Each structure stands twice: as C-alpha cells, then as structure tokens.
Amino acid sequence: MKPPPFDYYDPSSLEEGLALMSALDDAKLLAGGQSLMPMLNMRYVAPRSIVDLNRIQELQFCRRERDIVVIGAMTRQRDLEASNLLREELPLVVDALTHVGHLQTRTRGTLGGSLCHLDPAAELPVVALALDAKLHVQSSQEKREIAMRDFATFYMTPDIAPSEILTEITFPVRVAGTGYAFEEFARRHGDFAVVNVAVSLVIEADRIVHARVAVGGAGSVAQRAERVESALTGERPDEAVLDEAVRLSDDVECIADIHATVEYRRHLLTVLTRRAITRAAEQAVSES
Amino acid sequence: MSPDAGTRRRREIQVTVNGRSVDREVDVRLTVADFVRNELGLTGTHLGCEHGVCGACTVLVDGRAVRGCLTLAVQTDGTEIRTVESLAEGGTMHPLQAAFRDQHGLQCGYCTPGILMTLVDFLKHNPVPEESELKTALSGNLCRCTGYQNIIAAAMDGAARLRLQEDSDDGVRR
Numbered sequence: 001m002k003p004p005p006f007d008y009y010d011p012s013s014l015e016e017g018l019a020l021m022s023a024l025d026d027a028k029l030l031a032g033g034q035s036l037m038p039m040l041n042m043r044y045v046a047p048r049s050i051v052d053l054n055r056i057q058e059l060q061f062c063r064r065e066r067d068i069v070v071i072g073a074m075t076r077q078r079d080l081e082a083s084n085l086l087r088e089e090l091p092l093v094v095d096a097l098t099h100v101g102h103l104q105t106r107t108r109g110t111l112g113g114s115l116c117h118l119d120p121a122a123e124l125p126v127v128a129l130a131l132d133a134k135l136h137v138q139s140s141q142e143k144r145e146i147a148m149r150d151f152a153t154f155y156m157t158p159d160i161a162p163s164e165i166l167t168e169i170t171f172p173v174r175v176a177g178t179g180y181a182f183e184e185f186a187r188r189h190g191d192f193a194v195v196n197v198a199v200s201l202v203i204e205a206d207r208i209v210h211a212r213v214a215v216g217g218a219g220s221v222a223q224r225a226e227r228v229e230s231a232l233t234g235e236r237p238d239e240a241v242l243d244e245a246v247r248l249s250d251d252v253e254c255i256a257d258i259h260a261t262v263e264y265r266r267h268l269l270t271v272l273t274r275r276a277i278t279r280a281a282e283q284a285v286s287e288s
Numbered sequence: 289m290s291p292d293a294g295t296r297r298r299r300e301i302q303v304t305v306n307g308r309s310v311d312r313e314v315d316v317r318l319t320v321a322d323f324v325r326n327e328l329g330l331t332g333t334h335l336g337c338e339h340g341v342c343g344a345c346t347v348l349v350d351g352r353a354v355r356g357c358l359t360l361a362v363q364t365d366g367t368e369i370r371t372v373e374s375l376a377e378g379g380t381m382h383p384l385q386a387a388f389r390d391q392h393g394l395q396c397g398y399c400t401p402g403i404l405m406t407l408v409d410f411l412k413h414n415p416v417p418e419e420s421e422l423k424t425a426l427s428g429n430l431c432r433c434t435g436y437q438n439i440i441a442a443a444m445d446g447a448a449r450l451r452l453q454e455d456s457d458d459g460v461r462r
Contacts, residue, residue: 007296008316008362037358038339041319049296050316054363078352102428103410104343107352108359189427 003040010052014167017056018140021163024049029165031074031113034105059112059167064089067173073112073166077124078103080111089173092131092180092198096123099182102190112166115148118156118221121192125152126216127182129224130198134170139163155220177203179284181276184217185268187259193217194260195268199276201232203284208232213273218265219253227251228273237281246274301365305330306374314361321345321356323364324371332372332401336430343429346402347371353409372401375408383449384408384442393442395433403429403439411447415454419444 009024011017021027028047030036031054039045053059059074062083069089071080080086081097100106100114100123114124115135128135128148135146137160146159153159160166174180184196195217202210211232213225227248235241247270254265300313305328312327321338324330324347336342338357345356348370375382384404387393394400403426410425411417417425422443423436431439 002319002322003317005297005317008299008360009296010362033358033360033363034340034355037319037360040317041339041357052360052363098424102343103406103425104346104353104355104428105340105358107349107354189424 003037004043004046006040006047007049008052009049010055012055012057014056014058014138014165015140017051017053017165018138018163020049020051021165022140024051027051027162029053029116031116032076032105032109033113034101034109035113035117035119053165062086064173068170069173071111071169071171073115073168074110075112077101077106077109077111077114081106090131090171092182092200093124093127093171095180095182096127096196096198099123099184099186099190099193099196105190111169115151115169116158116160116166118152118158119192120155120219120221121194121196121217122222123182123184123193123196123198123216125222126196126198126214128169128171129214129222130180130200130212131171132212135166136168136170137164138167139165149224152221175202177209177284177288179203179280179282179287181279181283183272183276183279185272195265195272197269197272197276199273199280201237201277201280201284203237203281203288206236208235208237208281208284213249213277215249215252215269215273218269219255223252225249225252225273228277232277237277237285242274242277242281245277246270249273299362299365301362303364303366304368306370316360316362318361319357320347320349320354320359320361320364320369323361324356324369327361330371330373334398334401336398336402341430342399342402343406344399344402346405346429348405348409351409351412353406370405370408372404375404383453384411384446387446387449388439388442391442391445392438393434394439399429399431399433403431403443407443407446411450415447415451417444417447422447 027049030052059072061072133148179201181199184193198214200212211229213228216222228245231245254262256262334344336344340355340358347356350367
C-alpha cells in the first residue's frame with residue numbers, strides 16, 4: 001500500500017496556504033496525517049494535490065487570552081496532553097486525549113485535523129461540543145467563526161469549504177464550580193470509541209446552572225444529549241435527578257455496526273452518561 | 289505544466305539518520321518507513337499494516353516516536369531520524385535490547401523494532417513506569433506471538449537497566 005501520486009505543496013505561512021487552496025482544484029489539506037495518510041495508503045482518496053500544513057508555525061500554539069483558551073489548529077495532540085495551561089483550564093481535553101490513538105499517533109496528530117476529519121467515534125469533536133468550542137475558519141477572501149455544534153453537517157462532513165482552512169479553536173476557560181468528566185468504552189485502549197461521553201457541569205448554590213452532555217461513537221456524528229442537559233439544569237444533583245436525566249438520553253441517535261448493536265450502544269450510552277454526570281457533579285461540588 | 293511541476297512530485301531532502309547526514313531526492317509520496325528501508329537499506333524498521341495500526345514501523349523523528357507509514361519522507365526534511373539500527377553500540381546491545389533477549393520479550397521479532405523505538409521515547413519521559421503505564425504506552429504496538437506478558441516484563445527490566453546506566457553515566461551511585 002502506497003499513496004497514489006499527488007502534487008505536493010508545503011506552504012510556510014497561512015497566507016500562502018490560503019492562496020494555494022483558492023487556486024488549486026482538488027487539493028486536500030494534510031494536517032497530522034493520522035487519518036489522511038491511511039486513507040491515501042489504502043487509496044480511498046486520491047486528490048490531485050496535497051497541501052501540507054505542517055510547516056506553518058503560526059498554526060501551532062496554545063495560549064490564554066482573557067477568559068478563553070486559544071489553540072492553533074495544527075497544535076499536536078501530544079503537546080496539548082502535556083500542556084500545563086490545559087491541565088489547569090481545560091482538564092477535560094487532557095482526559096480525552098489519553099484516549100486518542102497512541103503515543104506515536106499523538107506525536108503527529110493535531111486538534112484541528114481531528115475536528116475536520118470528524119470521525120463520529122473520535123474523542124476531540126465530542127469534547128469540543130461539551131466545551132462550546134468555536135472554530136475559526138479562513139479563506140483568502142474572508143474569516144468566519146462557527147460553533148462546534150453547527151460544524152458537523154453530516155457523517156464526516158464538516159461545514160468547511162475546499163478553499164477554507166481551520167486556523168484556531170477557542171474554548172471558554174472554566175468558571176468556579178465547574179466539573180468535567182470523560183467516559184469511554186472502546187474495544188482496546190486507543191481504538192475509536194464504541195460510545196464515549198463528555199460532560200461539563202457548573203454548580204452554583206447546590207444547583208446545576210449549566211449542563212453539557214456530548215456523545216460520540218453512538219451515531220453518525222457527535223451529538224448533544226439536549227434533553228439530558230435540560231433535565232439537569234436548575235436541579236440539585238441528587239440520585240433521582242441524575243437517574244431521570246439519563247433516561248432522557250433515548251433520543252440520541254444510536255447505530256449498529258460490526259462492533260455493536262443499537263441496543264448495546266443505547267445501554268452503554270446510559271451507563272457511561274450516568275457515570276460521567278455523577279463524576280462531573282462530584283467534581284463541581286468540590287470546586288464550588 | 290508549470291515550470292515547477294517537477295518539484296511537486298520529487299523533492300530533495302536532507303536528514304540526519306542515525307547520526308549520519310543524508311541527502312536524497314525522493315518521491316513526495318514516499319513514506320518515512322519506505323525511505324529508510326528502500327532508499328537507505330535500513331531494514332530493521334518493519335512494515336506490518338501500512339495504515340497506522342500495528343506500530344511495527346515506529347521510528348523517532350527529532351526524538352519523538354511516530355508511525356513511519358503515516359509520515360512522508362519530505363516532511364522529515366531537516367530533522368533527525370533514529371531507527372532501531374541506532375540502538376546497539378558496536379557489538380554491545382542497548383539495555384532495552386538486552387532486556388528483551390533475557391526476558392524472552394520477542395518470538396518472531398517482527399514487532400520488536402517498533403516496540404523498542406516506542407520505549408526509547410516513552411522511557412525518556414517516564415523513567416520509572418508502572419506496569420499499567422507501560423501497557424498503555426505499548427497499546428499502539430501489536431504483537432501476534434507473545435501475548436505481551438514477556439514484552440511488559442522486558443520493558444520493566446529494560447527501564448531498570450536504563451536507570452542503572454543513567455546512574456553510572458553521571459558517576460553517582462543511587
């Protein structure tokens with residue numbers, strides 16, 4: 001298995017990359033390559049041109065700006081995993097990263113690459129949903145910002161045009177009283193999830209004032225369990241409330257594939273959601 | 289065809305491989321694993337699945353373990369690559385290699401180079417690993433012979449030998 005022939009471009013600035021994406025027909029962006037390279041090796045894809053983003057230094061950074069954390073789209077997963085800033089402000093991202101592939105794939109793999117590849121069972125899109133991430137997308141003509149919840153239009157299809165490049169992702173930093181949890185069931189460590197759940201809760205004066213429950217692996221895209229979120233919001237995080245909330249996950253899309261049936265995924269979803277909201281609530285209480 | 293069309297399919301790269309400086313013109317679609325094996329004759333790096341699952345092709349690029357089948361040779365221009373051939377010094381095995389021999393950490397040996405290179409990177413950052421951490425670190429390296437028990441035993445032993453070597457290198461006995 002070898003990649004099919006392609007024309008190779010490796011711009012060293014974003015501006016140059018954007019100009020290439022406007023000018024070239026049938027060009028594919030190469031980020032960390034941990035999904036695109038296998039697809040090329042197996043010849044699932046055969047673009048005329050590859051535009052490699054790896055030399056664009058300005059897309060690799062992670063910093064705090066007032067009440068948000070800004071991460072360059074080409075920042076390596078391994079660097080994010082080791083980031084003290086993320087450990088402090090967005091520990092949910094660090095937790096989830098330990099489930100993303102393996103040491104060797106995280107060395108190359110990037111945050112932006114994973115979000116744009118949009119595998120339905122990947123971890124990072126689920127975390128980006130739970131954290132209300134915003135994606136900053138640019139073409140040589142214009143810049144725009146899109147919420148993660150609007151980014152997935154369909155199975156592995158992000159709302160991004162061929163001439164556009166995802167440049168950075170922003171996450172609000174955690175406020176006092178925030179609890180996070182990430183739960184995943186996969187067949188082996190580092191595999192894509194059969195189901196995973198990312199939860200972010202904020203508790204003020206004993207009541208949940210903000211709830212995000214995001215689910216991956218279950219359906220064709222990462223989803224928010226919005227009925228679960230509403231059932232939690234405004235309530236005290238006691239057993240009865242959590243039990244009732246989990247029951248409302250039954251509108252989350254679950255699909256069957258070689259790894260699991262619909263019924264099995266639905267069961268996993270309830271178990272993992274219950275664990276995640278319990279853990280997030282405990283953490284939120286201790287942080288508030 | 290534009291005047292630069294030729295350079296879109298082939299590129300000259302300069303890399304340091306196992307301490308040796310190498311200049312080569314390569315196809316842009318050539319992977320690092322095929323580069324070291326076919327262009328440089330370093331066949332210690334093995335290719336198993338060629339789509340990033342098995343870990344047999346793991347090499348170090350600037351000290352970090354990567355899948356050699358998922359990185360293009362052109363992307364390593366200007367970097368330092370290390371393969372399994374860099375481990376032994378003369379006739380003396382690297383402590384990890386010695387541990388793998390003594391603990392029967394390999395049978396057919398196909399996966400071993402990838403495992404060794406993964407461990408070189410991992411143990412540099414985690415010199416005193418728990419067994420469970422080693423299992424996670426090696427979860428991206430498939431072995432179809434051993435059942436992993438002896439691999440983990442060898443990795444634990446190898447980590448201890450590396451610590452001893454570190455101690456003797458700086459002359460301080462701990």
